[in-house]
Amino acid sequence: MSPADVISGLGAIVGPRYVTGPGADMEPFVVDWRGRYRGEALAVVKPGSTAEVSELVRWCMGNDIAIVPQGGNTGMCAGSIPLAQRPSVIVRLDRMNTVRWVSRLGDAIAVDAGCILADVQAAAEERNRLFPLSLGAEGSCQIGGNLSTNAGGTAVLRYGTMRELTLGLEVVLPSGEVMDMMTSLRKDSTGYDLKQLFIGAEGTLGIITGAVLKLFPQPRRRAVALAKLERIEAALDLLALARTRLGERIGSFEIMSRGQIEVIAENLPDVQIPFALDTPWYLLIELVDTLEEMDLDGAMEGLLGAAFEADLVSDAIVAASEAQADALWKIRHSVSEGSKKAGYVVSHDSSVPLEAQAEFVNRISARIAEVRPDARLAIHGHVGDGNLHVLAIIPGIAQDRMAEMKDAAEAINRAVDDVTAELKGSISAEHGIGATNRARLARVADPVELAWMARVKTLFDPAGLMNPGKVLPDASARAEEAPLRSTA
The missing domain is CATH 3.30.465.10 (Uridine Diphospho-n-acetylenolpyruvylglucosamine Reductase; domain 3)
Known part of the structure; x- marks a missing residue:
């Protein structure tokens, strides 16, 4: 089937104006957010209803054309980019937004x-x-x-x-x-x-x-604070203290290393850092409650006071207004953008049991330093639920060194994955597997579990046309990085 026939067939289902063929207009849909993967698609199609999705799926299956569902294309693992070696169309639901x-x-x-x-x-x-x-x-x-x-x-x-x-x-x-x-x-x-x-x-x-x-x-009250810590172990002790004192009022418990905040400060001048970077760790705590009369500021001050007495924190900032609270959160929400601008990022989405987090950080820090001494380490994540994002950032990467970087990423991934598996953790807590983590999943997952996942896939999608080359390892994937620009 020719590209023109594909565009005509899809257009007959959703309307010609909602089908984009090959060309510059497809660039945002065939390149991943980090700019590392470039795919190929026959078309991008935007159905306007569930009935249209159903009809275009039948049409694609009948014509042996793979389907790559894509949301906002903000993923970290190239899960929504068409990378398999088979004719594909990208299906976006932008019009289905009711x-x-x-x-x-x-x-x-x-x-x-x-x-x-x-x-x-x-x-x-x-x-x-x-x-x-x-x-x-x-x-x-x-x-x-x-x-x-x-x-x-x-x-x-x-x-x-x-x-x-x-x-x-x-x-x-x-x-x-x-x-x-x-x-x-x-x-x-x-x-x-x-x-x-x-x-x-x-x-x-x-x-x-x-x-x-x-x-x-809707919470009616919140209190936000940023605490400085000398050791990551103190964050875990503070979490236990907070749970004992405040229970379900803990809304968020987010940690950032000094290296992570330094990366943000260097690359995002519009993000203000209203405190000195003089300790290794920074903990963002938010308390929330639906009771209007709840004194969460007092509760936060009481928690931090107890933390000071227990030598868990060395200093703390309590937001005195919503604007100050938002400014602290802006730092946390800027980690991906700031890191992306700092160099070639080998990122991880690991989760380990809560009691193993300190050991995880200490061990992977040492392992990454052994594997890649020039890597800059930045860590952030959801320490309260065991999910830490470890970023090894290699600065000044030119296009002619991308093959070297791919080898470096493999070595770093193996180091992090080995420690994660030894601590009974997961290599993906929330980012998914996509194309980038399939080999890693095959390396650490239970073979029996993988085999049953493959059986479920075959049961639902015997032709293998739904987002091929993602999640499960197979021989048909083409998940090779195609550098688009230098980060030097």
Whole structure:
């Protein structure tokens, strides 16, 4: 089938104006966010309804054309870029961006999968409710992508990942059938919970077109503080202290290394750092409560006072206004952009048991220094739920050194993965596997588990046309980095 026939066939389903063929207009859709992977696609197609998604899936399957679902293309693992060696089309749900309904009594919201995360947050806020998923990319990432990667973000400690935040789904299967699981029921024991198969599957089992998500009461009070720590072990002791004193009022517990904040300060001049970088670790704590009369500032001061007495913190800043609180959070939300500008980043999305986090940091810091002495180490993450992002940044990389960098990344990944596996952790807590982490998954995962995942894939997608070359290792993938620009 010729490219013209593909564009004509897709246009007959969704309308010609919603099909983009090869050319400069496709560049934002075939290159990943970090600019490391370039794919090839016959077209980008934007359906306007679940019925159109179903019809185009049937058409693609009937013509042996692979389908790559893509949300906001903000992922870290090239999971939404067409990298397999087979004709592919990119399916984006930008036009499917409607809030279908909201139930304040049931604390649930039903949305199209193409809704921007920030728009879902705003829709909930308009009804005095909270959708708690919060990410640095929330202004551009889409709900379908959040679901497909089981996104976590900065509020997991209190509210959970997308698996915990999802009540129901609507999914178009590779057969073109629509599986309607758009329920808001909190209790349902009628067989297998099939929706969980699609959350975190990265579009390899079907296309999520709609979701019913949990809402929560809007917090009326919050307190935000940044504490300075000499040791990462102190952060874990402080977490235990905070849980004992404040329980569910802990909204976020985010850690950043001095190296991470230095990278932000050097590369993002619009981000203000209102404190001296004179300790190795910085802990951002947010307390929230729905009670108007709750004195969270007092609770925060009491927690920090106890932490001082226990020699857990050396200094602390308590935000005196919403503006100051937002300024502290801006630092945390700038880690990806600041790091991206600092050089070639070998990033990790590891999670380990809480009690093993300090050992994890100490061991991987030493291992990375052995493997790549010139790498600059930056660490940030969700210390409260065990998910730490370890970044090895190699500055000044020219195009002719990219092969060297690929070898360096492999060595660094092996070092981090070995420690992660030894501590019974996971190599991907919230970013997914995509194309970049498939070899790593094969190296550390239980072979029995991988085999059953492959069987599930074959059951749903026997032709292997749903987002091929992602998640599961296979011989057909072409996940080679194609450098687009120098970071020197």
